[in-house]
Amino acid sequence: MNLVNISEPDKKKSNNILCLGIDFGTTNSVCSVKIDEKIIYIEDSKKKLIPSIVLFKNQKVYIGNQIKNSSISELIFSVKRFFTENPDQIIFDQGSNKKTAIDISKEIFSYIKNLSQDYLKQNIDDCVLTVPAYFDEKARSGIMRAAFLAGLNVRRLINEPTAAAFAYGLEKKKRGLFLVYDLGGGTFDVSILELKEGIFRVLGTGGNSKLGGDDLDILFAESILKKYFSVNLNEVDNDLKLKTIKKCKSIKEKLLNKKSVSEKIKLEEDEKQINIESQLLNQSIEKLIDKTIAIVENLLNECDVSISSVDGFILVGGSTRLEIVKEKLKNKFKINIFSELDPDLVVSCGAAMHGYELLNGSKNLLLDVTPLSLGIETMGGLMEKIIPRNSPIPAIREQIFTTNENGQTSIKIKILQGEREVTSANNILDEFVLSGLEPKPAGIPRIKVRFSLDVDGILFVSAIDESSGKENNLVIKTNEQLSIQEMRELVSSSIQNAKKDIDLRLLIETKIKATKLINEINNVKPMMNKLCTTKESKEITKIIKLMKIELKSDNKDKISNLIDDLNDKTKNFAQKIIDSNFSNFVGKEIDLLDKS
Amino acid sequence: MTSSKNCWSCDKRIGYKDFVCNACGVLQKPFELNPFDIFSIDKKFEIDAKNLEEKYLELQILLHPDKFMNASQEEKNFSNIHTSFVNNAFKVLRDDVSRIKILLEYFGYQITENESFQDVSVLEEIMELQNKSMSIESESEKNKIKSQLMDKIEKEIKTVSQLFNEKKYKDVYKSCIKLSYLQKINGNLK
Numbered sequence: 074m075n076l077v078n079i080s081e082p083d084k085k086k087s088n089n090i091l092c093l094g095i096d097f098g099t100t101n102s103v104c105s106v107k108i109d110e111k112i113i114y115i116e117d118s119k120k121k122l123i124p125s126i127v128l129f130k131n132q133k134v135y136i137g138n139q140i141k142n143s144s145i146s147e148l149i150f151s152v153k154r155f156f157t158e159n160p161d162q163i164i165f166d167q168g169s170n171k172k173t174a175i176d177i178s179k180e181i182f183s184y185i186k187n188l189s190q191d192y193l194k195q196n197i198d199d200c201v202l203t204v205p206a207y208f209d210e211k212a213r214s215g216i217m218r219a220a221f222l223a224g225l226n227v228r229r230l231i232n233e234p235t236a237a238a239f240a241y242g243l244e245k246k247k248r249g250l251f252l253v254y255d256l257g258g259g260t261f262d263v264s265i266l267e268l269k270e271g272i273f274r275v276l277g278t279g280g281n282s283k284l285g286g287d288d289l290d291i292l293f294a295e296s297i298l299k300k301y302f303s304v305n306l307n308e309v310d311n312d313l314k315l316k317t318i319k320k321c322k323s324i325k326e327k328l329l330n331k332k333s334v335s336e337k338i339k340l341e342e343d344e345k346q347i348n349i350e351s352q353l354l355n356q357s358i359e360k361l362i363d364k365t366i367a368i369v370e371n372l373l374n375e376c377d378v379s380i381s382s383v384d385g386f387i388l389v390g391g392s393t394r395l396e397i398v399k400e401k402l403k404n405k406f407k408i409n410i411f412s413e414l415d416p417d418l419v420v421s422c423g424a425a426m427h428g429y430e431l432l433n434g435s436k437n438l439l440l441d442v443t444p445l446s447l448g449i450e451t452m453g454g455l456m457e458k459i460i461p462r463n464s465p466i467p468a469i470r471e472q473i474f475t476t477n478e479n480g481q482t483s484i485k486i487k488i489l490q491g492e493r494e495v496t497s498a499n500n501i502l503d504e505f506v507l508s509g510l511e512p513k514p515a516g517i518p519r520i521k522v523r524f525s526l527d528v529d530g531i532l533f534v535s536a537i538d539e540s541s542g543k544e545n546n547l548v549i550k551t552n553e554q555l556s557i558q559e560m561r562e563l564v565s566s567s568i569q570n571a572k573k574d575i576d577l578r579l580l581i582e583t584k585i586k587a588t589k590l591i592n593e594i595n596n597v598k599p600m601m602n603k604l605c606t607t608k609e610s611k612e613i614t615k616i617i618k619l620m621k622i623e624l625k626s627d628n629k630d631k632i633s634n635l636i637d638d639l640n641d642k643t644k645n646f647a648q649k650i651i652d653s654n655f656s657n658f659v660g661k662e663i664d665l666l667d668k669s
Numbered sequence: 670m671t672s673s674k675n676c677w678s679c680d681k682r683i684g685y686k687d688f689v690c691n692a693c694g695v696l697q698k699p700f701e702l703n704p705f706d707i708f709s710i711d712k713k714f715e716i717d718a719k720n721l722e723e724k725y726l727e728l729q730i731l732l733h734p735d736k737f738m739n740a741s742q743e744e745k746n747f748s749n750i751h752t753s754f755v756n757n758a759f760k761v762l763r764d765d766v767s768r769i770k771i772l773l774e775y776f777g778y779q780i781t782e783n784e785s786f787q788d789v790s791v792l793e794e795i796m797e798l799q800n801k802s803m804s805i806e807s808e809s810e811k812n813k814i815k816s817q818l819m820d821k822i823e824k825e826i827k828t829v830s831q832l833f834n835e836k837k838y839k840d841v842y843k844s845c846i847k848l849s850y851l852q853k854i855n856g857n858l859k
Contacts, residue, residue: 228738272726374859431738438730464760467734469753527749528734 090432092228093189093200094425096236097178097216098125099153099259099285100391102137103421104185106193107429112422115189122417123185126150127177129170136184145319146312152177153216154259157208157282160215175219182223198226201428203420205260206232207280207444209490210502210532217531222582228431230529233257234264235275235441236423237389240414242268243426243437247411249384252373254402255420256365256392259285263369265376265383274440277463279372284365286392289358294321296357301347302340313341328354329394355397362401369406376463385409391417441466443526447502450487452477454496459524462492467528473539474520476510483508484520488534507536508599580629587620587632590639604649612642688731688751696737699750704758704771712775714833716762725759765826766852769845778838788843795850802854811858818855825851 089109096103101122104115117123118138127149128135140148155164155174165172189197202220204213213230220227231239234253241247248268255262262280266273294317295306306314320338327334333350373380385408392398393416402410414422430437442465448458449472459470474484484507491499510518519539526532594601594617601610620635673682676690677698683690686706688697705712708724730736732751737744761767773780798818805811825848832841 229735269726272729274726431735434739438733438735440729440733465756467749467753468756469750470757525749525753528752 089429091193091195091197091199092425092428092432093185093197093225094203094236094421094423094428095182095185095200095220095225096203096233096421096424097153097181097220099151099257099287101125101258101417102181102185103418104189105418105421105425106189106197107425112425114418114421115185115192117184117188123181123188124150125152125181127152127180129165129167129172134180136181145315149177151259151287152181154283154287156212156215160211160218175215175222178216178219179222182220182225186223186225198224199228199428199432200225201229201231201236201424201431202227203231203233203236203424205257205280205282206234206255206262206264206278207260207282209282209445209500210447210530211500212282213530217529222585224581227529228428230531231424231427231439232262232264232275232278232441232444232530233420234262234278234387234389235266235273235439236421236427237387237414237419238264238266238268238275238423239273239427239437239439240419240423241387241411242273244422245411245413247384247387250378250382251385251387251411252369252383253387253389254365254369254393254398255280255389256398257285257390258392259283259287261285261365261368263365263372265372265378271436272438272440275442276378277372277376278442278444279368279375280444281364281368284361286390288361289392289395290318290322290325292357292361293325293354294318296353297321297324297338297347297349298340300353301338301345302343304340309340324349325354325395329396351396354395358395358397359401362398366401366405380406380408383408385411388412389416389419441528441530443468443530445490445500446492447524447526447532448489449522450489450496455494456489456491456496456499460526464526466526466530468526469523471521471523474522475516476513476518477515479515480512481515481518482510482512484510486522486536488532502532503534505534505536507538510538580627583629583632583636584624587624587636590636591617591620594639594643601646605646609642609646613639613646616642688728696732696740696744696747696751699747699754702754702758703775704761705775707755707758708762710762712772714769714772714830716768718763721759721762725755728755765829766845766849769829769841769848772833773838773842773845776836776838778842780842791843791847795847795854798851798854802858805858815855815858818851818858822848822851822855 089107091106091108093115094105094107102125103121103123105112106115107113114121120138123137124140126137126140128140128143128147129149130143130147135143149165149172152164152174155162156178160174163171163173165177186197200220202216202225204216208216217227217230234255237255238251238253241251248270251266251268253262253264253266255264260280260282261284262278264278265276267276291306294314298304298306298309298317306317309317317338317340320336324334324336328349328351331351333348335346335348337344337346339345373383383406386402386406388399388410393412399410399412427439429435442463443460444462446456446458446462447460448456451457457472459472460468474486476484486505486507487496488502488505489496489499490502493499507520510520520536521539522534522536524532524534594613601613605613616635616639620632620639623631623635672685674685674687674697675681676683676693676695678695679690679693681690681692683692683697685700686702686709689695690697703712708721708728710716710721710724729752732748732755734745734748734752737748740748761771770780798814798821802814802818805814825844829841829844829848832838832844
């Protein structure tokens with residue numbers, strides 16, 4: 074099998090189920106598909122790299138290589154970076170046009186889906202999507218949600234270094250113990266994998282989700298301005314700063330195969346023709362590379378793997394083209410370095426191979442781990458780990474909780490992700506309120522909380538009151554996000570029925586909105602009965618009933634109307650909630666019983 | 670204990686520990702099994718790590734969700750739970766301390782977590798090691814303490830093995846506590 078790119082064949086018919094392999098990158102995205110033993114890259118204006126750039130202009134959306142000659146300040150780039158903060162925050166705000174990181178990524182996914190369909194001349198929904206191994210729960214589910222909203226059916230979420238190793242395992246028949254060093258545009262991952270015949274297994278993963286090629290560009294720009302203009306990059310106004318960084322990025326790329334380049338650099342009125350040597354680049358980014366090396370060493374240590382037993386490094390991500398990266402790794406670890414497969418394309422290629430095997434059957438199995446520990450807050454604000462990092466997935470763990478006050482009828486549970494002892498230093502994923510417990514003396518109720526981490530690395534939490542045995546006795550109040558599972562069900566059921574892409578997308582979004590609303594109202598039902606008149610409650614319940622019936626159909630307009638109705642009818646109630654006192658509803662602290 | 674069950678799909682009589690029905694090939698409902706039984710290995714303290722790993726990978730090939738992409742929703746759910754059980758059991762068996770606890774439970778020894786740790790000399794030994802490991806100043810010092818720890822862990826494992834043979838479960842438990850402290854210190858040194 075060869076990694077060739079077929080130039081526009083007339084027929085793309087295959088006897089196999091097609092599945093896209095999408096690498097949604099900080100700087101560039103890549104999409105490929107395996108058709109009859111060949112990997113084919115979906116091109117955007119004849120280019121395999123699709124810049125992850127979005128432009129909203131004159132009520133239209135432009136993406137990737139469509140964008141030409143536009144001012145840099147208008148462009149939205151590196152949207153992937155926002156996923157590790159909060160994928161739902163608004164990052165583009167132009168009057169009525171407000172977009173979150175998910176909305177913007179959805180546009181990129183739609184674009185990729187359309188490019189693929191144009192090329193394949195058929196509808197395609199199935200994909201395997203890759204994410205940085207070190208991405209946390211919020212970032213993972215955020216990216217998945219964005220893809221679902223674009224009408225893609227994400228069959229599997231896999232880690233980028235794992236995908237790359239899969240490609241090396243199949244394409245280059247590599248066997249043994251390997252370190253995948255993946256330095257992308259915005260993230261750094263390292264994974265240790267054992268590649269055996271038929272089984273590719275991740276032993277451990279480490280990284281930094283906020284360290285990548287973008288940071289190298291900034292450091293390089295800082296050095297150039299300091300050296301040739303005696304200017305501090307942070308003192309330059311934003312537009313010029315972005316332009317300068319972009320310029321330095323292109324110089325960095327030119328220095329990949331040259332010792333020095335002569336470039337004209339303009340800073341406001343000051344224009345200079347300067348000769349830039351690769352040594353300056355190396356000096357300015359050296360510290361960052363050292364940081365990645367320290368992460369590699371920690372991982373080896375943690376997994377009890379000695380470097381002498383490792384068969385080599387596999388390099389992934391555009392930034393690993395830099396000679397200094399290879400040199401530093403070689404000097405430090407003194408083992409083989411492999412980069413035969415294009416480090417920009419290998420992740421998508423591995424995803425496409427994996428997708429093909431998942432849907433068409435295969436003898437190769439991919440076993441991965443969770444990168445970060447998951448747990449809950451215990452008394453005193455400490456984190457109790459329930460699923461430690463580097464546990465193989467899927468993983469199911471249970472923990473028993475009880476009350477610490479007599480007659481307590483609700484318990485609050487904070488779900489955490491991270492490695493620190495103290496809650497506040499970790500990522501708070503969610504807060505649960507289990508209410509409706511029967512009042513009993515402190516320490517008597519037994520609430521079993523189950524953490525279920527699925528094979529995509531997505532977490533589901535459920536709870537059951539063991540003393541009453543009734544699961545539905547509990548009201549679980551989570552944030553307003555629709556779960557991935559619900560979304561997956563909506564998408565796959567809609568895909569089966571829908572005809573046109575655009576209608577499909579709108580329909581999915583409307584359904585998601587409606588389900589979200591029903592969930593919100595269900596979560597506060599006990600309060601509704603307290604705060605609303607019987608007539609109001611009845612009306613709300615009636616609309617919800619109608620909506621549930623309509624959700625089974627594909628009538629977008631009817632669902633939309635019902636959403637408006639429901640919003641209208643609950644306005645009054647929403648105000649009452651705000652006015653009422655929340656504190657008597659939420660339990661104070663939780664106790665933890667050790668599972669004996 | 671039941672030695673057979675009915676396949677939930679085709680109702681044929683199959684073995685109690687069968688993951689997959691040998692008649693219709695459908696994945697069975699998840700069931701609770703002792704970690705040793707999951708991998709069909711002898712219930713004893715000494716373990717063949719390589720053999721365990723091979724069996725672990727065999728079960729992954731049989732049960733992993735990737736193998737059930739086009740299967741029914743039931744089988745998908747079962748596969749998820751089965752694989753989680755296998756992952757947990759693998760972890761429990763590979764770790765000396767958790768393996769000891771599972772065995773003690775199997776042999777009917779009641780572990781009471783509150784049982785006070787009587788042996789003052791052992792406590793002192795651990796405290797001393799703990800203090801040393803907290804005040805490491807050089808790499809060579811770290812390596813020295815590490816090898817000391819490894820020696821102690823090895824020795825304790827031998828003791829546990831011996832005590833299991835003699836069926837002195839209370840003493841096994843005491844050794845187990847010491848071992849868990851040693852391993853904790855070792856883990857913190859990383």
